[in-house]
Amino acid sequence: MRILKSLASAAAAALLSFAPALAETPVVRAALQLSGTVNWEADTIRHYRFDEANGFSLEVSDVAGAPAAQIALVAGQVDMIVSDWLWVARERAAGRDLVFIPYSRAVGxxxxxxxxxxxxxxxxxxxxxxxxxxxxxxxxxxxxxxxxxxxxxxxxxxxxxxxxxxxxxxxxxxxxxxxxxxxxxxxxxxxxxxxxxxxxxxxxxxxxLGLDPETPLVGYVVRGELLKTHPGLGEAIAAASRAAKEKLASDPAGFERIRSMMKAANDVEFEALKAGFLAGTPKTGAVDEQAAARMLALMTELGGADLVGDLKELPDGVFLHPGS
Structure with a gap:
């Protein structure tokens, strides 16, 4: 009987010691278009628990489109969306603390x-x-x-x-x-x-045009406040994203599992979608900010205020840098 009591006490102590870690696990509330390609990755992250493996919990809600997602993020209703870094630069110039984590360099x-x-x-x-x-x-x-x-x-x-x-x-x-x-x-x-x-x-x-095609245009955009509260969370999100792409690249079952949400009309289209998604995998390491600044200058020249507002140069802190 004493042995059972000792085992029970040890189990209770173990649970109590583990509880604070669970309670502090950051939850990242993401608003994503579930009909879009980003859901292929988000669903892979959650299914294989790449979020948990990297110390956070990803919660996903559907959103109608980019404008609705941007409004929800700025209002603090969600923690993360997918958008382009030009929008992040514009928002940072306006005083909003948002950070860009590369997700894809796939372009048409x-x-x-x-x-x-x-x-x-x-x-x-x-x-x-x-x-x-x-x-x-x-x-x-x-x-x-x-x-x-x-x-x-x-x-x-x-x-x-x-x-x-x-x-x-x-x-x-x-x-x-x-x-x-x-x-x-x-x-x-x-x-x-x-x-x-x-x-x-x-x-x-x-x-x-002399620009760097490796500059990722689309990424996860996260509230800076959340990243400051949970140091290392940005790197954890990036690691989960990489793990999902590596899974899809190395295990045919990964894509087969999400084939229905890809809505491929036939095998040829399925293979084309797979190849296009993986081709967009960003390179690891820091984003080349000088290359991004050159792209910003071109976008400013042609898109003007409708695209970049009053933005004249790349603000500090747009891109997540490993270890920052």
Missing amino acids: GLMVPANGAAKALGDLKGQKIGVAGSPIDKSWLILRAYAQKVEGFDLAGSTEQVFAAPPLVYKAALDGEVQAALNFWNFGARMQAAGMRPLLTIDQATKA
């Missing part, structure tokens, strides 16, 4: 029919281009800069643009309603699987 490209005559961007003069997003979409601005600085013409003035949501641009391209389409990388992968081809990728345009 300008797709044209496989049997089309276009061989270069200039061949699209006088034609109609579908563009996912708005006139200040970052990929569209990079294409405009490429046309102007490399091929010497005004892409916006020489073509007709149709700005719409990604699915609509995708459908218009396949139906032949536009002669070229600039879409998000995942819709680009679907279009290529359906028989279209890239005329010019954003990576190619970025390199031609």
